[in-house]
Amino acid sequence: MAVAELSGLGLIREKIGANERLDFEDGLTLMESDDVLQLGELADAARRRRGGADEVYFVQNLYLNQTNVCRVKCKFCAFAVTQKQEGAYTYTGAELVEDALRQRELTGFTEIHMVGGESPHVDFDYYVDIIRKLNEAMPEVHLKCFTASEIHHMTKLSGLTHEEVLRELRDAGLGSLPGGGAEVFADRVRRLVAPGKEHPDVWIDTHRTAHGLGIPTHCTMLYGHVETYEERVDHLLRLRDLQDETGGFLAFIPLAFHPENTVFERRGWTFTPGSDDLKLIAVSRLLLDNVPHVKAYWIMMGLPLAQVALHFGADDVQGTVVREEIFHAAGAETETEQKIEELVRVIQAAGRVPVQRDTLYNELRRWE
Numbered sequence: 289m290a291v292a293e294l295s296g297l298g299l300i301r302e303k304i305g306a307n308e309r310l311d312f313e314d315g316l317t318l319m320e321s322d323d324v325l326q327l328g329e330l331a332d333a334a335r336r337r338r339g340g341a342d343e344v345y346f347v348q349n350l351y352l353n354q355t356n357v358c359r360v361k362c363k364f365c366a367f368a369v370t371q372k373q374e375g376a377y378t379y380t381g382a383e384l385v386e387d388a389l390r391q392r393e394l395t396g397f398t399e400i401h402m403v404g405g406e407s408p409h410v411d412f413d414y415y416v417d418i419i420r421k422l423n424e425a426m427p428e429v430h431l432k433c434f435t436a437s438e439i440h441h442m443t444k445l446s447g448l449t450h451e452e453v454l455r456e457l458r459d460a461g462l463g464s465l466p467g468g469g470a471e472v473f474a475d476r477v478r479r480l481v482a483p484g485k486e487h488p489d490v491w492i493d494t495h496r497t498a499h500g501l502g503i504p505t506h507c508t509m510l511y512g513h514v515e516t517y518e519e520r521v522d523h524l525l526r527l528r529d530l531q532d533e534t535g536g537f538l539a540f541i542p543l544a545f546h547p548e549n550t551v552f553e554r555r556g557w558t559f560t561p562g563s564d565d566l567k568l569i570a571v572s573r574l575l576l577d578n579v580p581h582v583k584a585y586w587i588m589m590g591l592p593l594a595q596v597a598l599h600f601g602a603d604d605v606q607g608t609v610v611r612e613e614i615f616h617a618a619g620a621e622t623e624t625e626q627k628i629e630e631l632v633r634v635i636q637a638a639g640r641v642p643v644q645r646d647t648l649y650n651e652l653r654r655w656e
């Protein structure tokens with residue numbers, strides 16, 4: 289049958305077979321489909337057609353938050369506090385280094401993933417200082433730090449441009465940007481869930497600027513709240529456009545919205561259904577034909593669903609995300625090693641080849 293005579297998923301299957309790019313209408317057809325298994329099969333087929341093989345990646349990383357003080361008050365956020373609230377913290381560079389070095393003695397992490405609130409009580413030098421100190425203490429560790437929103441916040445603190453802020457951070461040792469802060473780009477959604485955040489174009493422009501300075505970045509979408517299917521597809525296509533322009537995204541990470549401890553929990557909201565999580569993985573893999581990797585972030589999806597997502601187009605399960613306690617006796621297996629064993633087992637049980645990577649997807653270890 290000629291491609292023109294087909295419709296729905298049949299047409300999309302033909303387009304994938306012919307290496308044709310999917311458009312907005314195709315994205316909507318995919319989002320509206322309840323045939324999740326077919327979406328997964330199409331996504332995995334598309335991934336393989338573009339050169340993907342059996343490797344599934346993970347990284348050994350340390351998560352740090354420099355501060356939980358934030359001025360923005362996003363409605364989906366259960367992390368931020370004000371300076372005066374109980375439990376508010378802002379760590380100095382020395383404290384962050386001390387913590388990271390202690391963890392480094394116990395685990396061999398290759399990446400520090402650090403993000404935090406937008407505190408009005410620090411200045412730009414604070415951010416440069418913590419990056420410089422971490423880099424000097426651990427020059428071999430990749431520093432993946434600060435969302436585009438935080439970079440924008442730094443321009444407000446300093447009066448510098450986004451490029452000047454990024455350049456200073458890069459020169460101090462910043463390696464890449466995580467993808468947070470994108471939420472859903474549509475103005476309507478932004479007004480409802482994050483009215484205090486900058487315009488979505490700022491997120492796009494900040495990543496474009498980072499790519500221009502040779503700083504690779506990640507991209508995300510926070511889904512499962514008030515967004516429509518159209519707004520999801522629009523978000524993914526805006527990311528694809530930027531990737532066409534710069535090629536600077538390393539991976540896409542769909543982030544499922546968790547309503548607990550937010551206003552949405554009080555309104556009776558609950559977790560995204562697993563079928564929607566799998567749909568997001570599959571549709572993003574199909575539409576983002578130019579982004580090398582899609583992550584099934586096991587911390588948010590749970591390991592069993594992340595394992596299934598490996599057959600829906602994902603090829604990365606993110607990181608070990610374990611904090612070691614000093615009381616692990618010398619010689620005892622650390623929780624990180626246990627987590628690596630668990631990730632390896634889960635990936636192998638899915639019929640895939642586990643590969644430990646660094647942030648830039650260089651291979652460090654492989655389990656055949």
Ligand code: SF4
Binds near residue numbers: 358365367404406
């Ligand atoms: S900017 Fe980040 S830390 Fe601040 S309220 Fe929004 S999501 Fe929370």
